Amino acid sequence: MSNTTIPSAASASASGAADATAAPESAASGSEITGVGVSPGRVIGPVARMAPPVEAPDPAEKAAPGRSIDDEYARITDAAATVQAELTARAATVSGDARDVLEATALMASDPTLAKAAKKLLDDGRSAERAVWEAGTSIAEQFAALGGYMGERAQDVYDVRARLVAALRGVSAPGLPNPGHPYVLVAVDLAPADTATLDPAQVIALVTSDGGPQSHTAILARALGIPAVVAASQATTLADGSEVYVDGTRGRVILDPSDAERADAELAARQSEALVPFDGTGRLSDGHEVALLANIGGVKDAAAAVDANAQGVGLFRTEFLFLGRDTEPSVEEQVSDYRAVFAAFPGKKVVLRTLDAGADKPLAFLTNDDEPNPALGIRGYRTSLEKRQVLVNQLRAIQTAREAENADVWVMAPMIATADEAADFVGLCREAGLPTNGVMIEVPSAALTAAHIFATADFVSLGTNDLTQYTMAADRQLGSLSALNDPWQPAVLQLVQHVGQAGRAAVGTATGAGSASDSAPSGKPVGVCGEAAADPALAVVLVGLGVTTLSMTSRAIQAVSTVLRSVTLDEAQTIAAAVVGAPTAAEARRIAREHLPILETLGL
Ligand code: PEP
Ligand code: MG
Numbered sequence: 001m002s003n004t005t006i007p008s009a010a011s012a013s014a015s016g017a018a019d020a021t022a023a024p025e026s027a028a029s030g031s032e033i034t035g036v037g038v039s040p041g042r043v044i045g046p047v048a049r050m051a052p053p054v055e056a057p058d059p060a061e062k063a064a065p066g067r068s069i070d071d072e073y074a075r076i077t078d079a080a081a082t083v084q085a086e087l088t089a090r091a092a093t094v095s096g097d098a099r100d101v102l103e104a105t106a107l108m109a110s111d112p113t114l115a116k117a118a119k120k121l122l123d124d125g126r127s128a129e130r131a132v133w134e135a136g137t138s139i140a141e142q143f144a145a146l147g148g149y150m151g152e153r154a155q156d157v158y159d160v161r162a163r164l165v166a167a168l169r170g171v172s173a174p175g176l177p178n179p180g181h182p183y184v185l186v187a188v189d190l191a192p193a194d195t196a197t198l199d200p201a202q203v204i205a206l207v208t209s210d211g212g213p214q215s216h217t218a219i220l221a222r223a224l225g226i227p228a229v230v231a232a233s234q235a236t237t238l239a240d241g242s243e244v245y246v247d248g249t250r251g252r253v254i255l256d257p258s259d260a261e262r263a264d265a266e267l268a269a270r271q272s273e274a275l276v277p278f279d280g281t282g283r284l285s286d287g288h289e290v291a292l293l294a295n296i297g298g299v300k301d302a303a304a305a306v307d308a309n310a311q312g313v314g315l316f317r318t319e320f321l322f323l324g325r326d327t328e329p330s331v332e333e334q335v336s337d338y339r340a341v342f343a344a345f346p347g348k349k350v351v352l353r354t355l356d357a358g359a360d361k362p363l364a365f366l367t368n369d370d371e372p373n374p375a376l377g378i379r380g381y382r383t384s385l386e387k388r389q390v391l392v393n394q395l396r397a398i399q400t401a402r403e404a405e406n407a408d409v410w411v412m413a414p415m416i417a418t419a420d421e422a423a424d425f426v427g428l429c430r431e432a433g434l435p436t437n438g439v440m441i442e443v444p445s446a447a448l449t450a451a452h453i454f455a456t457a458d459f460v461s462l463g464t465n466d467l468t469q470y471t472m473a474a475d476r477q478l479g480s481l482s483a484l485n486d487p488w489q490p491a492v493l494q495l496v497q498h499v500g501q502a503g504r505a506a507v508g509t510a511t512g513a514g515s516a517s518d519s520a521p522s523g524k525p526v527g528v529c530g531e532a533a534a535d536p537a538l539a540v541v542l543v544g545l546g547v548t549t550l551s552m553t554s555r556a557i558q559a560v561s562t563v564l565r566s567v568t569l570d571e572a573q574t575i576a577a578a579v580v581g582a583p584t585a586a587e588a589r590r591i592a593r594e595h596l597p598i599l600e601t602l603g604l
Contacts, residue, residue, distance in 0.1 A: 029256040035207070035232025036482040037251035038218035040559075040604060042268035043184075043227055044245045044257050045204045047238045048177035050187035050194070054162040054169075057129040063122070072128040073119045079128075079167035083160065084110040090178055094199040101197050108153075108160045114139060129168045136161025155324075176203075177240075184246055186238050189230075190217045200224045205246035207253050209235040212485050214465040214476035214531055215360075221248075222534060223301070225555040229253055231479025249604065271603035278561045280309040282550070286568040290543050292561055293349065293551040295529060297321070298337070302344040304554045312349035312408070314461065314551020315529035316341060318394070319355045319363060328365045328390055334397035335404070342405035350407045351461065351527070351551070353440065354394050356380045356414035360477060366390055375475065380415025381425060381439075395432035402434070410436040412461055417443045419452035426456040440529070442466035447495035450502035454524055462499060462547070464530025468492050487532035488585040493545065497580055500526055500546020527551060536563035536604050537592045543569070544576025559604055566598040 063072050087106035091099050108114075117135035118128070126134075140157035159175075166173045175194055177183065185203045187194075189210040195217070203226055211217045211230035221228035227248030229235075238244060238255065245257035245265060254261055282292035293314030294305030298321055305313060321337050322329055329337075342350055357363035358379025366387060371377035384391040395411070402409040413425040416439040429437035441447050442463035453460060464487045469476040471492050474484035487493075503526035527549040532538045534556035540563060542550065552560060567575070575595045582588035593599055 030258065031255050033207075033232050033234040033237070033253040033255075035229040035235070035251045035253070036213050036479065037228075037247060037249045038213045038230050039206075039221040039226055039228035040249040041205070041225070041227030041272070042245065042247045042249070042265050042603070043205050044243060044262060044265045045182060045184045046179070047186050047240055047242050047244055048179045048183035049238070049240050050185065050190075051166075051172040051174050051177060054165050054171075054174050057127060057133050057165065059130065061127045061130045062125045063127045069119075069122045072122050072131070073115070075128045075168060076115050076118055076132060076164070079132075079164045080109055080115055082167045083163045083173070086173065086178070087163075093202070094197070105156055105159055105163075108156050109163065114157070114160065114164070129165050132161060132164045132168065136164070179240075184244055186235050188236075189215070190220070195220050198224070200226055205229075205248065207232055207235045207238070207244075207246060208479075209233050210479050212476050212479050212482050214468065214485060215479075219531065219553070222531070223553040223555060231482045233479070268603050271601075275558045275602065276562050276565075278309045278557050280311060282311065282561055282564060284543070284567055284569055284572065285565055286570075288569040290547075290564060291349070291549040292557050293351070293527075293529075293549060294554045294557070295551050296341065299340040299344070301554070302341045306344055308554035308557050310554055310557055312345055312351075313341070314349075314351050314527055314533075314549060316350060316352040317356065318353060319357050319361050322355070322363060323361065326364045328393070331393050331397045331400070334394060335401045338398055338401035339405055342401055342407035342409060346406040348407060349410060351410040351412060351438075351529070352398055353412050353414055354381070354391060355383070357383055358415075375469070380442075381413040381421055382415060391428065392432070395429055395434065399432045399434055408436075409434070410438065410459065412438045412440055412459075414440045414463065415442055415466070416440060416453070417445045419449050419455065422446075422453040423456040426458075438525075441499055442470065442530075444471050444495060447499050450499045451505065454502055454506035457524070459525040459527065460499060460503065461527035461529045461551070462496060462532075464492065464496070464528055464532035467495060467530065468532075471495060483585070486585045487530065487535075487538060488579075488588045490580060490582050490585070490588055493541065493576075493580045493588065496528070496542060496547065497545045497576075502526075503548070504546055525549060534560065536560045537589070537596055537599055539564060540567055540572050540596060541576045541579050541588075541592055544572035544574070545580065559602070562602065563596065563598055563604065566596065571595070 084106050087102050087109060091102035091106060114135055118131040121131035121134055136157055140154040143157060144154040162174050176197055182202050182204045184205045186207050189208050206221050206226050206228040208230045209232055218230055227246050229246060229248060229251050232253060242255055245254040245261040282290045291311045293312050294310035295315040296302050296305055296313050297317045357366040359375040362369060366383045398411055411429050411434050416422050422439045425439060426437045436458050438457045438459035440463045441460050465476055468485055468487045472484040472489055474481040476485050504523040506524040525548045526546060528542050528547050529551040533550040534552035536559045539550055539560045575592055578591050579588045582591055
């Protein structure tokens, strides 16, 4: 291939990951941009870039000479009508949450309160843009002061304010583009608010200049099944409308694809159709069972997990239910949220994780926002050192919900570092009446002392996203450190192996360990619920290292199941032994792929 290669994010400075909308020096036709492939698939489509955030108008900005107050007010009401029409039209093209969010924003744009408040500010000659900005700010602050549900509306007002100012300036609305056809989204990174309106029917691939492989943008892309490349610092050079080939497995983006790339994208479409639907039992070719479970953040994901035939839930991230909340949810509210999920899995395992607040997932009622080093601070289980009652209340809510439904509920704590912490957590769970209690292994110290943790824990689940970041001392959000932040790093795999051995040696099986398929034949269950479980090649290695269950985004289950069924346990153990002894992550990957030709056949 005669493509020129633009250096990867790992070799570019972090500051290279700048505003995706800054006037780019366009990439040349046929040139290749590299990043980190975080969600598999190969597609071709036109680029649409994320519009930049709207800058505040200068406080001294005045109306253009000759424009009266009435003229400026007319501009504001015209802008409101434009924004409302745009959002309504867009809402009609999407479904689910995206539609709800867009319809609510359209409604707010048509509400005259903001326009009228802005009109009052036009008296001293302010521009319409500045008046809208100030009026929007003051309304949003009033909402924020109310807290709770009303407080959450403040963000919607800020969004409408930005859209109105963009319309007044005649520039693209901020946030996701709307070119009117499916596109490859190019952005610096995605904010949670953008992801709520991201429609996988429109966004056929995602390329970001920032973001690491374990970032929540990457996790979202995998959950939606959108091919994605992150940490592609040169993505900023891609111009709107240009056609690109995106390979979300290898982290490649090629401008003006050749016939070979077109043929490859067509092959990928055929390969994905060749995956065998998951029949509801994860097993290797010799019949050895490995339960395949889903990672969920709420009831909507639970429905997707049921559709994917998941054997249950291996990670219910309960903090996702309460992001953006100022106050602790009541026990009653929690009971109702948990019941809604448990009800989707009668007789099946649901592993619920207690609130993992902190670092990239702050919860105002539980975490401090002034820690100098939040990933190493009071997060996860550690929040209970200061606010124990929040954990006690949550456990009470889980137990009440468990008693009201038929799911096989297991509970685990995030960010456990010592056997003492594990014993403390398990003790609290037992006091609450919960029968099957374990911890996540996300900190190297917990992996190394797993044998002691098993003295009280009924099971463990490896959170390989955090385990990798803490083993490699590399922030999982940073695209520029993605080579370190890689679960194929031999150091991480050695820790997994150590935990697998401790699990096998642990005495007894977990109480209430549900169906035979999700308990270890002997010893105690060792799950993986980090993103590593969703990588079909790594899934084989993890099983070979002693992992007994795998939990992942529902979309990945089919591919993981297909590849697991191509090996026996003996073969998985042989591959794992070769991989864990590799000197580098790249070599570890290469060895696994060499042993798994099915990956090439399926285009994985
Ligand atoms: C992990 O760290 O691997 C994990 C599953 O937890 P989270 O991604 O929510 O931090
Ligand atoms: Mg984690």
